[in-house]
Amino acid sequence: MLSGHHHISMLTKNGKENHYFYTTILGLRLVKKTVNQDAPSMYHLFYGDAAGAAGTELTFFEMPVAGRTVRGTNAITRIGLLVPSYDSLVYWQKRFEQLGVTHSEITTYAGKDALLFEDHEGLRMVLLNHNNQAIPSAWQAWDGSKIPAEHRILGMGTVEITVRSIERTMSVLQELFQYTVVAEKDNEVLVQSVEGEVFGEILVKELEGPSEKPGRGSVHHLALRVATVEELQEWNAKVKARGYDSSGVVDRFYFQSLYFRDRNGILFEMATDGPGFTADSSIEDLGKNLDLPPFLEGKRADIEALLEPLNEEER
Template identity: 35%
Template sequence: MAPTTRGLHHVTAIAGDPQENAEFYVETLGLRFIKKTVNHDDTYTYHFYFGDGEGTPGTNITFFPWGDRGRSGQFGAGQTKTTAYSVPSGSLDYWIDRLEAHGVDVTEPTDRFGETVIEFEDPDGITLSLVATDAPTAHPWEASPVPERHQLRGLNSVTLAVNEIEPTADVLTTGLGYEFETEEDGRHRYRATDSGSGSTVDLLETDRARGRSGIGTVHHVAYKAQDTTEQERWREHLADQNLRVTEIIDRTYFQSIYFREPGGVLFEIATTEPGFTVDQTDDELGADLALPEWLEHEREEIESHLPSFETPSRI
């Protein structure tokens, strides 16, 4: 029997200035700064994680802030168009007022598949949306500048832009176990068998050329796997679908495999364990630079190359 994902694990994007990035996601959106580490494949670049009070899988958005040395990305086919978070029903007026007070332009509320949605951009131009739902929050963050009753309640969905719907849809359904739900205004909705928060992927067809990765674009979308045993089943299953899948890679806080679907979007499947307290206590999360054991001997050199950054006061 083929494995089926329980939905979104995290979304990883590319930012510019690390300070501006962290201040927006903590001070404006009210997410907790869960982890300050480095990109394992580019150790002179930070890797930031933001999430709910415990960094629960399915609530996290992560960033590689490239700083001044990074090139700007170009949105196009094969990329994530929008990353959506759930907020409590009745909270959108609060969020419109809050975002506008922070100088963020917000769209008028619109109806999408019977849900009310607003959209806006982060400081680097990454499109975000808030969807009013009744989804529960896993772990509220007591120190958030956003009152608990209005806090973001985890990833709701991602919208992927592709030149052709069918090849990507086939990976979602045959590959990842999603089911086609409905179509509205050219938007094709797919839902994981676990229909909770973060279970939805939307596909939009675009005539744009392939996008260019860089500041202001999403790098990859990650889906949940329970453990490495399930990941091995995923590797075999996806290989049977003629997809090129990496070996399991240790990302300290989870184990990962990666593959690129035919439409160009980079997908990851990540385990839900061991989690962010594997190297820091809950009280320490986000406070200091966390490095995997195999990079500890390079700490001094790595820190000397990282850009200036002041950890948010709310951690």
């Protein structure tokens, strides 16, 4: 069984503006400042809780040439973030009003009290009332956040996927991943990897029309939690047995991964919990320096010369 979301990865045009929004406005911690291992001239930024635990990570590839996203189907279209209570939604609504963040009134989404909002590049997100329920034991609040402790973002909740053929994606989620259907209406299905827990929840919507054209503020892929590399290898065999093209197991240094697309073109990653972001940094120093996996360390000077500082302190 998959134990929930691991991380979700997006595209941003400007790392500095992205860093400001997610640390200063949302109060998340920059837990890893590194580069895209497949294209090391661009940042790969990870935001999350105190240690960047699996299930709390929002990650961004900086692509200065990224154009605007043309919204459509066959895409991951909204990211849910859990907050402790209804009062937290009220706090965030006022904060977004003060800071000029695009947002809705408090509403409902996937059966929960919710506040829809967008980041500065149009990435669609939603804050969800977690009703002070228990969270995964690995999630650790970051005391460096300027957001009051009782209203801080906890981690990832419902992730929305919009597709042209709902059966194709449901085949992956139900038959391969063994997700449980918990609600169904019209052209929407709500599934959970851990029944009763929103940190592994996906809302699948069916929508006809052209596929989304990705750009700044679009979602690249959703990663799902796997405990060990041995389990990951077993999943690799299962993915291939069902006829999907798999990347095979890829060593990302901070975790091991595999990638494949479903028949709608949705890119899924499966990633191990460990070794985690403290593999090359103390928990106190997470996000302060540019960390590189060992195979890129010899190119550090060339890589650093291509990257713009994320804030004035780095100049």
